[in-house]
Amino acid sequence: MKKMLIALALLALPGLTMASSGGSHLMTAPIDLHNKASLQKGAQLFVNYCMGCHSLEHQRYNRMARDIGLTDEQVKDNLIFTGAKVGDTMQNAMPKADAKKWFGVTPPDLTLIARSRGVNYLYTYLLTYYEDPSRPYGVNNAVFPNTGMPHVLWQLQGMQKPVYTVHKDAEGHENKTIEGFELVQPGSMSPPEYKEAITDLVNFLAYVGEPIQLERQQIGIWVVLFLVLAFVVFYLLKKEYWKDVH
Numbered sequence: 001m002k003k004m005l006i007a008l009a010l011l012a013l014p015g016l017t018m019a020s021s022g023g024s025h026l027m028t029a030p031i032d033l034h035n036k037a038s039l040q041k042g043a044q045l046f047v048n049y050c051m052g053c054h055s056l057e058h059q060r061y062n063r064m065a066r067d068i069g070l071t072d073e074q075v076k077d078n079l080i081f082t083g084a085k086v087g088d089t090m091q092n093a094m095p096k097a098d099a100k101k102w103f104g105v106t107p108p109d110l111t112l113i114a115r116s117r118g119v120n121y122l123y124t125y126l127l128t129y130y131e132d133p134s135r136p137y138g139v140n141n142a143v144f145p146n147t148g149m150p151h152v153l154w155q156l157q158g159m160q161k162p163v164y165t166v167h168k169d170a171e172g173h174e175n176k177t178i179e180g181f182e183l184v185q186p187g188s189m190s191p192p193e194y195k196e197a198i199t200d201l202v203n204f205l206a207y208v209g210e211p212i213q214l215e216r217q218q219i220g221i222w223v224v225l226f227l228v229l230a231f232v233v234f235y236l237l238k239k240e241y242w243k244d245v246h
C-alpha cells in the first residue's frame with residue numbers, strides 16, 4: 001500500500017512541476033527531425049538572427065552540413081558570416097565581456113538549450129514576445145518574464161499585445177493571466193508563416209542538442225530487424241534440436 005502511494009505520488013510529480021511554472025501554458029512544437037528542408041531553414045534563421053549574440057560551441061559547421069543534407073561549399077557560401085572555417089565550431093564573434101555590458105547578461109551558448117529547456121519551451125518563448133513599454137526594449141515574454149533578450153524577430157512576426165483574463169482570488173485580489181495575443185502591427189510574415197519559421201528554428205536547435213538522434217533512430221531500426229531475424233533463426237534451431245526428443 002505504502003509503495004503504491006509512493007508510486008502514485010511519483011506519477012503526479014510532472015503535473016506538479018507544470019503547475020509551479022506560473023501556470024503559463026507551453027505550446028507543442030510540431031518539429032520533425034527527419035525533415036531536412038526544415039532543418040536547413042532553421043540553420044539559416046539561426047545564423048542570420050541568433051548568431052550575432054549566441055554561439056553553438058559544440059557544433060561544427062561541417063558536421064551540421066553533413067547531418068542536415070548540405071555540402072561544405074553550400075555552408076561556406078550561405079551560412080558562415082564570421083570568417084570561420086568549415087571545420088570550426090559555430091562561435092559568434094561577440095566578446096563575452098561586451099555582451100554582458102550591453103545586455104546585462106551574457107547570451108547563453110545554445111548548443112544544449114533544447115535539452116535543458118525542452119523544445120516546447122523554446123517554441124513558446126519565440127512565439128510569445130509582446131509589447132511592454134515598461135521594459136528596456138519595449139517587449140516582454142510570456143514564458144520568460146522580463147527576459148534580457150530583445151525581440152530579435154519582430155520584423156518577421158510584427159508586434160503583438162497580450163489579451164488578459166482577470167481572476168479574483170479568495171481575498172478579492174485581482175490576478176491577470178495572459179490568455180492570448182492580438183497582432184497590433186503586422187510583420188513581414190503572416191502568423192502561420194512565422195509559426196512555421198519558429199518550428200524550423202526549434203527543429204534545428206533540437207537537432208543541435210543531440211546530433212546523434214538522427215543516426216540513433218536508424219540504428220534502432222536495424223537493431224529491431226536483427227532481433228526479428230535472430231528470433232526466426234533461433235526458433236528454427238530449437239525445432240531442429242527438439243525434433244528427436246519429442
Ligand code: HEC
Nearest residue numbers: 049050052053103105106107108113144147148149150152
Ligand atoms: C541581440 C542579442 C541577441 C540575439 C540576436 C538573440 N538573443 Fe537570445 N538571448 C540574448 C540574451 C541577452 C539572453 C539572456 C536573457 C536573460 O537571461 O535574461 C538570451 C537568451 C536566450 C535564450 C535562453 C532563454 C532561457 O530561458 O534561458 C534562448 C532560448 C534564446 N536566447 C534564443 C535565441 C534565438 C533562437 C535567437 C535567434 C532567433 C536569439 N536568441 C537571438 C540575446 C540575444
